[in-house]
Amino acid sequence: MTPEQVHALIANGLPDAQVTVSGQEGHFEALVICKSFAGLSRLKREQKVNATVKEAITSGTLHALSIRPMTPEEWAQKHPDT
Numbered sequence: 001m002t003p004e005q006v007h008a009l010i011a012n013g014l015p016d017a018q019v020t021v022s023g024q025e026g027h028f029e030a031l032v033i034c035k036s037f038a039g040l041s042r043l044k045r046e047q048k049v050n051a052t053v054k055e056a057i058t059s060g061t062l063h064a065l066s067i068r069p070m071t072p073e074e075w076a077q078k079h080p081d082t
Helices: 003-013 042-052 053-059 072-078
Strands: 016-024 027-034 065-070
Touching: 003 016, 003 027, 003 042, 003 053, 016 053, 027 042, 027 072, 042 053, 042 065
Parallel strands: 027 065
Antiparallel strands: 016 027
16 A cells, blocks of 8 residues: 555545655555544544545555644644744
């Protein structure tokens, strides 16, 4: 599985999200910035992202995914220059 394939799975499942994926050989990190994360705990946010890649994890194609879920406001606070 490639970062682009992981990106596509997450983006298809969360169409309002900005997604950046890095990594290789089944181990990836995803930064997911999504308005629908507002008011959700980190666990609930991660569950929403995991749901988009569940089949790939179940099949063994995707071995590990580290998720950094944020709202656009949280991203702007942490990265005011971007």
